[in-house]
Amino acid sequence: MKILDIGKRVLQEEKKALENLIEALDENFEKAVQLILDTKGKVIVTGMGKSGHIGNKIAATLASTGTPAFFLHPAEAIHGDLGMISREDIVLAISNSGETPELLAIIPTIKRWGNKIISITNNPKSSLAQESDIHLFLNVEKEACPLNLAPTSSSTATLALGDALAVALLEMRGFTAEDFAQFHPGGSLGKKLMKVKEIMHTGDKLPVISPDTPLKETVIIMSEKGFGAALVAEDNKLIGIITDGDLRRFIKAGGSIDKSYAKDAMTASPKTISEDRLVVEALELMERYNITVLPVVKNSSIAGLIHMHDILKSGVI
Structure with a gap:
């Protein structure tokens, strides 16, 4: 098989994943956005492995577009970092399977504190989805990896869903270029927004x-x-x-x-x-x-x- 053909096949698979995600987007997305808009706290994004890497980016995007957020590693949370979560914070938990042990280990404590949980998984019947206040379904049929193992289509869909959340929140808040500049005082982005x-x-x-x-x-x-x-x-x-x-x-x-x-x-x-x-x-x-x-x-x-x-x-x- 030609290398170029492999590349195109992967992109087609990930394109299909995004199309499936669009079809699955429902009123839960609206509820998630509204829940974040109404909170006086922060959005705590958490996830293990590749989901954690994607979660880190989602947290950064939220923070830079007007939604206070940071990433919390679930393994570190088990050993004391749960103290970073305040009473008014919302937890955005990411797990493709919805059965990540490190993530499930911190859910009972978060629920006991009364924090709302929004989850992103590819299994609406998973433990994480069932324990969440709002579940966002990825609807990914298969990974772009030929072994259907390496997170590819699922991580792309998760990243895109995080962007959708951030942009929806940005627009609902009336976030402006001037606001953006305040969060980007350095680098080329901040300079381009200089007055x-x-x-x-x-x-x-x-x-x-x-x-x-x-x-x-x-x-x-x-x-x-x-x-x-x-x-x-x-x-x-x-x-x-x-x-x-x-x-x-x-x-x-x-x-x-x-x-x-x-x-x-x-x-x-x-x-x-x-x-x-x-x-x-x-x-x-x-x-x-x-x-x-x-x-x-x-x-x-x-x-x-x-x-x-x-x-x-x-x-x-």
């Missing part, structure tokens, strides 16, 4: 001038502030911008720096951005119009200024 106000220059650092500022003085201010631009404003309302390029074009057209004013060389109604927009949006705007300086406004008033160098230093790109 303009986090990197913009403000206050005395800004090269703000009036339209009647002599152009010779404007050049000095532009040089001192170091942005290669000056913001032209009336009562702090932005009406124009002067960049190094504007000055060159003004002089080339016969203008005189000694006898002219800022209003004579400025570009009226320049491109701007709000301080609450994302830095990546500012970058897209600057690239589209081939500009390196972008005024930041709030209700038409000058709030700040960002330069392409600021975006490069932010690590967004």
Whole structure:
């Protein structure tokens, strides 16, 4: 058999497993989501072996999308880590067979404490399913492994079901990109969700001038502030911008720096951005119009200024 054929067969088997899972999804899924939404505690995810590895990922996904969660290893739980579970927590127990000894060993204590249990198994008649408050059925017919032994289709289905739970909870909570950014302050994800106000220059650092500022003085201010631009404003309302390029074009057209004013060389109604927009949006705007300086406004008033160098230093790109 060709290697490529094996790969395609495995993916087809796992695709079928996901299709079966979709068919099996019922009102228990809705009950599970609602139970988690209503709790004031955390979601404690637990499972052994491959189910444990998948459970670890599910816990991480839940935690990063607004649902407090962590993974508890059942073997460690038997030896004291059950103390990590508080009264208001919900336990999400994962076992393909539903008969994992280490998992079943901690269920009586959890039930005695009154914690609700949501289980994910491939056997609705299993011990774990029967002891749970809500059972989610995987409905996997066979593993992609030709021996039907190695967790493949079942682990894929479990992971997908965990994603479905996390996304349903995310949407029901109205979780936003801004919320996501709070949980991802580091790495590329957090940086892509960085807002303009986090990197913009403000206050005395800004090269703000009036339209009647002599152009010779404007050049000095532009040089001192170091942005290669000056913001032209009336009562702090932005009406124009002067960049190094504007000055060159003004002089080339016969203008005189000694006898002219800022209003004579400025570009009226320049491109701007709000301080609450994302830095990546500012970058897209600057690239589209081939500009390196972008005024930041709030209700038409000058709030700040960002330069392409600021975006490069932010690590967004």
